[in-house]
Amino acid sequence: MENKARTKVTIEATVNAPVAKVWQYWNEPEHIKQWAFASPEWHAPAATNDLRVGGQFTTRMEAKDGSFGFDFGGEYTEVAEHKAIAYVMGDGREARTTFEERDGKTYIVEVFDAEETNQLKCSKLAGRRFSTTLRIILKVVNSA
Numbered sequence: 001m002e003n004k005a006r007t008k009v010t011i012e013a014t015v016n017a018p019v020a021k022v023w024q025y026w027n028e029p030e031h032i033k034q035w036a037f038a039s040p041e042w043h044a045p046a047a048t049n050d051l052r053v054g055g056q057f058t059t060r061m062e063a064k065d066g067s068f069g070f071d072f073g074g075e076y077t078e079v080a081e082h083k084a085i086a087y088v089m090g091d092g093r094e095a096r097t098t099f100e101e102r103d104g105k106t107y108i109v110e111v112f113d114a115e116e117t118n119q120l121k122c123s124k125l126a127g128r129r130f131s132t133t134l135r136i137i138l139k140v141v142n143s144a
Contacts, residue, residue, distance in 0.1 A: 006093065007114040015108060019082045019101035022108070026099075027051050027085075036072075037061050053079055057087070091115075 015022050025031040029047040036044040036059045046060040055076045062069030078086035078096070086096040095112035 006116070008111055009114050011110045013108045015106045016104075017106060018104055019099050019106045022106040023082050023099060026097075032059055041065070050076075051079055051085075052076060055079075 025035070027049055029049050032047040032049065033044045036047065038061075041064055042061055043064055044059050044061050047058070049055075049057045051057075053076055056073065057076070058071050058073035060069065060071050072089075074087040074089040074095075076085065076087045077094075078084055082099060082101075084096065084098045086094065088094050093113035093115070095110065097108060097110040100107045100109075
């Protein structure tokens with residue numbers, strides 16, 4: 001059986017807030033619904049999150065005009081409070097996010113498997129979406 005290596009995408013960001021606050025906003029469903037979408041034309045009307053190894057998460061993402069929507073979800077493989085989260089997505093791709101607090105700021109690094117179809121295009125799109133998501137979470141965290 002062939003074990004094909006997947007292309008990894010890495011995104012880094014700094015949030016001007018302590019790690020405990022960022023962790024809360026990153027993981028609690030009421031907060032996830034405020035930032036887990038790719039652009040202002042989209043929203044996340046529903047989210048569930050069982051943040052433990054073996055726990056499941058799902059976020060419903062929809063175009064605000066009702067033209068399209070999908071569920072994004074997976075299962076946690078690692079949860080280290082205020083430090084790291086790893087999960088396997090429904091399509092088998094993996095992701096890992098780390099959180100590190102330095103001088104009252106939180107440094108976030110997310111590494112995830114690119115989609116196999118149109119890898120370069122999907123990777124660039126995923127990077128843009130994640131960057132947009134980080135801008136939204138920064139706004140949400142900083143406004144609280």
